[in-house]
Amino acid sequence: MAQKLTRENAEKILRNVDNFLFDCDGVLWDGNGPIKGSLETVMRLKELGKRVFHVTNNSLHTREHFVKKCANYGYQVKQDEILCTAWIAAEYLRSKSFKDKVYVMGLKESMGEELNAFGIKNTGAGSDPLVGTSYGDWLEGVKLDPEVKCVLVGFDPHISYMKLMRATSYLKKPDCLFIATNTDNLLPVKNTDISIPDAGCMVSALTVASGREPIVMGKPAPNMFEVLREVHNLDPSRCMMVGDRLDTDIMFAKNCGMQSLLVLSGISSVDDVEQAPNTSEAVDSRPDFYAENLAELGKFIVGN
Amino acid sequence: MINTLLRQLKSSTSTSRLILGTHLQPSRHITRMAQQITRENAEEILQNVDNFLFDCDGVLWDGNGPIKGSLETVLRLKELGKRVFYVTNNSSQTREHYVKKCSNYGYNAKKDEILCTAWIAAEYLRSANFKDKVYVMGKKESIGEELDAVGIKYTGPGPDPIVGTSYADWLENVKLDPEVQCVLVGFDPYISYMKLIRAASYLKKPDCLFLATNRDGSLPVKNANICIPGTGCMVSPVSLASGREPIVMGKPAPNMFEVLRKVHNLDPSRCMMVGDRLDTDILFAKNCGMQSMLVLSGISTVDDIQRPAETAVTIDTRPDFYAENLACLGMFI
Numbered sequence: 001m002a003q004k005l006t007r008e009n010a011e012k013i014l015r016n017v018d019n020f021l022f023d024c025d026g027v028l029w030d031g032n033g034p035i036k037g038s039l040e041t042v043m044r045l046k047e048l049g050k051r052v053f054h055v056t057n058n059s060l061h062t063r064e065h066f067v068k069k070c071a072n073y074g075y076q077v078k079q080d081e082i083l084c085t086a087w088i089a090a091e092y093l094r095s096k097s098f099k100d101k102v103y104v105m106g107l108k109e110s111m112g113e114e115l116n117a118f119g120i121k122n123t124g125a126g127s128d129p130l131v132g133t134s135y136g137d138w139l140e141g142v143k144l145d146p147e148v149k150c151v152l153v154g155f156d157p158h159i160s161y162m163k164l165m166r167a168t169s170y171l172k173k174p175d176c177l178f179i180a181t182n183t184d185n186l187l188p189v190k191n192t193d194i195s196i197p198d199a200g201c202m203v204s205a206l207t208v209a210s211g212r213e214p215i216v217m218g219k220p221a222p223n224m225f226e227v228l229r230e231v232h233n234l235d236p237s238r239c240m241m242v243g244d245r246l247d248t249d250i251m252f253a254k255n256c257g258m259q260s261l262l263v264l265s266g267i268s269s270v271d272d273v274e275q276a277p278n279t280s281e282a283v284d285s286r287p288d289f290y291a292e293n294l295a296e297l298g299k300f301i302v303g304n
Numbered sequence: 305m306i307n308t309l310l311r312q313l314k315s316s317t318s319t320s321r322l323i324l325g326t327h328l329q330p331s332r333h334i335t336r337m338a339q340q341i342t343r344e345n346a347e348e349i350l351q352n353v354d355n356f357l358f359d360c361d362g363v364l365w366d367g368n369g370p371i372k373g374s375l376e377t378v379l380r381l382k383e384l385g386k387r388v389f390y391v392t393n394n395s396s397q398t399r400e401h402y403v404k405k406c407s408n409y410g411y412n413a414k415k416d417e418i419l420c421t422a423w424i425a426a427e428y429l430r431s432a433n434f435k436d437k438v439y440v441m442g443k444k445e446s447i448g449e450e451l452d453a454v455g456i457k458y459t460g461p462g463p464d465p466i467v468g469t470s471y472a473d474w475l476e477n478v479k480l481d482p483e484v485q486c487v488l489v490g491f492d493p494y495i496s497y498m499k500l501i502r503a504a505s506y507l508k509k510p511d512c513l514f515l516a517t518n519r520d521g522s523l524p525v526k527n528a529n530i531c532i533p534g535t536g537c538m539v540s541p542v543s544l545a546s547g548r549e550p551i552v553m554g555k556p557a558p559n560m561f562e563v564l565r566k567v568h569n570l571d572p573s574r575c576m577m578v579g580d581r582l583d584t585d586i587l588f589a590k591n592c593g594m595q596s597m598l599v600l601s602g603i604s605t606v607d608d609i610q611r612p613a614e615t616a617v618t619i620d621t622r623p624d625f626y627a628e629n630l631a632c633l634g635m636f637i
Contacts, residue, residue, distance in 0.1 A: 032470060130493055159497055161533070165531065193480060195542075196547040197501060205537040206537075209521045
C-alpha cells in the first residue's frame with residue numbers, strides 16, 4: 001500500500017535515495033505561482049548532498065527557459081539537470097538520424113526552438129488561422145510539403161482546424177512518424193473554476209481523426225530517465241521520482257525501477273491514492289509514499 | 305443513458321446485445337458473415353424491408369460531389385413503394401439546409417423525412433425543457449440556428465482566438481457565464497484553445513450538461529491525400545480535458561430513429577439502415593433493431609468487414625449486407 005509520509009519513513013528515504021527527480025508543474029509551482037515550501041525543500045536536499053534533477057512533461061518551454069524560470073525563483077539549476085519534452089522529442093529524432101522535415105503542432109518557442117537547436121528542419125509551429133468560409137477555401141489552403149516525414153504534436157495554444165487538416169493529412173502516409181511530447185490532459189492549477197487543457201487534448205484530436213497512436217516521448221515512457229541515467233550514471237534503485245500525477249510521474253518511476261513519492265499539490269487527489277482499486281493498472285501507478293506537498297518532506301528533513 | 309450502457313458493454317467479457325428499452329427489438333442472432341449483395345438477397349431485401357434509412361456523406365454524396373448511381377437507386381426504391389428517410393451525423397448544417405441539398409441532388413425529401421444532428425441536439429434540449437444557456441462549440445449557421453428556432457439561449461460560436469502570449473493573458477480572457485448549464489459540442493471549424501478552456505471549465509460543474517452532436521473522426525474523401533477531420537476531433541479534447549463523456553445525439557445513439565419511428569410509425573424490423581461507417585451507421589442499426597447494409601463508398605473498407613469480430617470488442621458492428629456502393633443494390637432491383 002502507498003505509505004503516508006512520516007518522519008520515520010522520510011529518514012529512511014534519505015538513507016536509501018541519492019538522487020531525486022522532481023516533476024515541476026504541481027510540485028514546484030502551478031498556474032498560480034510557486035507552491036509554498038517546495039523550492040526550499042529541494043534546496044535543502046541539495047545541501048544534504050543529494051543530487052537533484054527535474055523531469056517535466058511540459059512542452060511549453062525549452063530547457064533553457066526552465067533554467068531561467070528556476071533562477072527567477074532563486075533556485076539555481078544547470079541545463080543538463082533538467083529534462084523537458086520539447087527537448088527529448090528533438091533528441092529522439094536526432095538519435096534516429098532523422099534527416100527529413102517535421103510538421104510541428106506546437107509552439108515555435110519550445111518545440112520549434114529545440115528542433116532548430118538540433119538542426120532538424122520543421123514547419124507549422126505557431127499561428128495558422130482558418131482562412132475563407134467553406135471546405136473549398138480550406139482545402140485549397142492545405143498544400144502538403146513532400147519533405148515532411150514526421151508529425152510532432154505537443155501543447156499548442158494555436159490549435160486550429162487548418163492544423164488538424166494538415167497534421168492528419170500528413171499522417172495518412174504510413175511511413176510518416178507520429179510523435180507526441182506528452183498526453184497529460186490538464187496543467188495543474190488549484191482552487192479555481194478554470195481548467196487548463198494540456199497537450200493530451202491536441203494529441204487526442206489527431207488520434208481520433210487519423211486512427212493512429214503516437215510514440216509518446218514524456219512520462220510514463222522512460223526516455224527522459226534514460227538520458228539522465230546515461231549522462232549522470234544513475235542507479236535507478238537509489239533514485240526517487242517525486243510528482244503529482246499517478247498516470248505519468250508514478251508510472252514513470254515504476255517503468256524506470258525508481259522509488260516514488262506522490263504529492264497532492266497538483267493533479268492527483270488523496271482519493272486517487274487511498275481509494276485506488278486493486279486492478280493491475282492501479283498497481284502500476286501506486287506510489288511508495290505520498291504527502292500533501294513537498295513542504296511535508298521538507299519539514300521532516302530539517303535539522304538532519 | 306446510452307453512454308453508461310456503452311461503457312458497461314465495453315467492460316463486459318462476453319458478446320452481448322445492447323438493449324435500450326421497450327422501443328428496441330433484440331437483434332436477430334447473426335451467425336453468418338456480412339453478405340455481399342447479390343440479385344437473390346437484393347430480392348429478399350425488397351420483400352423484407354418497407355423503409356430505407358440512408359446516411360448521406362459517403363453514401364449519396366461525398367467531398368467530390370454525388371456518388372454515381374445512388375440517386376437512381378433511391379428513386380427506384382421509391383417507385384417500388386418503399387419509404388425513404390435520410391439520417392446524417394453531419395452537424396455542419398441545419399435540417400432546412402439538408403432539405404435543400406437533397407432537393408438540389410434530386411432526392412426531393414420532405415423536411416420530416418430528414419434528420420441531422422444540429423436539429424436533434426436542439427430537439428433534445430427542447431424536449432428536456434431546458435431553460436438556461438448553452439455554451440456552443442460549433443457553427444452559428446447550424447447549431448446556433450437550430451437552437452434559435454426552439455428559443456434556447458446560447459453563447460460561443462464563431463472565432464475565439466487567443467489574446468496575448470502567456471497563461472496570465474489567456475486566463476484573464478476567460479470569464480465564465482453563470483447562466484450556462486450545458487456545453488454542446490458539434491463540428492467547429494473555429495476550434496481554438498480558448499474554446500477548449502471555456503468548455504472544460506464549464507464542465508467542472510457536475511450539473512452542467514455535456515452534449516455532443518456526433519463523434520465521427522473524419523469525413524469521407526475517397527482517394528485523396530487529404531484528411532477532413534470530423535466532429536470527433538472537437539469532442540475528444542473537451543472530453544479529455546473535462547474527464548467527462550458526453551451524451552451523444554447522433555448515430556450510433558438511437559435518438560434520430562426514435563423521432564422517425566414515432567412520426568412515421570415505423571416497425572424497426574422492416575427498416576434497413578444504409579451507411580458507410582461500421583461504428584456509427586451499422587451500430588445504429590443494431591441499437592434500433594433494424595437491418596443494415598454497409599456501402600464501401602465512404603469511410604469503411606472491405607478489410608473492416610473481413611477482420612474478425614473480436615476487433616470490434618464486444619459490440620457487434622457486422623452489417624447484414626455490404627456492397628461497393630448503393631448502385632450495386634440499384635442494379636439488382
